[in-house]
Amino acid sequence: MTYCVGLRMNAGLVFLSDTRTNAGVDNISTFPKMNTWHIPGERMVTVLSAGNLATTQAVVSILDERVRCSGGTRPSIMEASSMFQIANMVGETLQSVIQQSAARSNLVASAFGATMIVGGQIIGSEPRVFLIYPEGNFIETSDDTPFFQIGETKYGRPMLVRAFDAHMSFEEAVKLLLVSFDSTVKANLSVGLPLDMQVYEADSFAIGRKFRMTQDDPYYQEISSGWGNSLRQAFADLTPFTFDKVQV
Secondary structure, eight states: OOEEEEEEETTEEEEEEEOEEEEOSSOEEEOOOEEEEEETTTEEEEEEEEEOHHHHHHHHHHHHHHHHTTTSSSOOTTTOSSHHHHHHHHHHHHHHHHHHHHHHHTOOGGGGOEEEEEEEEETTSOOEEEEEOTTSOEEEOOSSSOEEEEESOTTTHHHHHHHOOTTOOHHHHHHHHHHHHHHHHHHOTTSOSOEEEEEEETTOOSOOEEEEEOTTOHHHHHHHHHHHHHHHHHHHHSOOOOGGGOOO
8 A cells, every 4th residue: 555645835846655565464565656857947747656566667667768768759758848748648658557457467457556646847837736547537736626645545634634734834744744644654554654755846946855754763753752642632622521411
């Protein structure tokens, strides 16, 4: 399982992904689920992936190969004129990989399903974030829906919905995403650290701050324990329930 978030705010974009792809009693595997390409001063594109690992790795490899072989018969994401075109390229590639895998194995396409978040900025346009479905179609963030999640989304969503503010700073956004992530980790063993984080400042056209946070990171430990303590205190501060409050 996976947990990834792509968040669009006034200051730019923030991306988060875990790295766990398998979690068993004696077998825990990690792979990066965040990939970034950029041309300094012109564009930055980040792709987050969740779902069938073979599918997502194939899609990323195809995209990367086209970037390295720019000028070939198939245009690359570094040659597209808009983020919309890039989302369309990623969607077509994802759909093609799933269909080919299903045809080779005689299994249903859903067995190879995957979803992706594509975000970035090209000079002359605003930062944009898209959610790509296995069928190849996609949707874009808006003022009403400023972030997308893929993978194990339900546990970390309440914090984002309640606390996100488009005007918040990058530091506040990172703290919010860490709380969202920690809540997911506590509820689902298949999501786990290390986690990858990227902060992209609007109009910088550079990769920006990109770092990996491990389980023993002091700040993550502080957030994890602090959030748990705050929830317990908030619960204790709520008006006590008594049976005489129940109307029958």
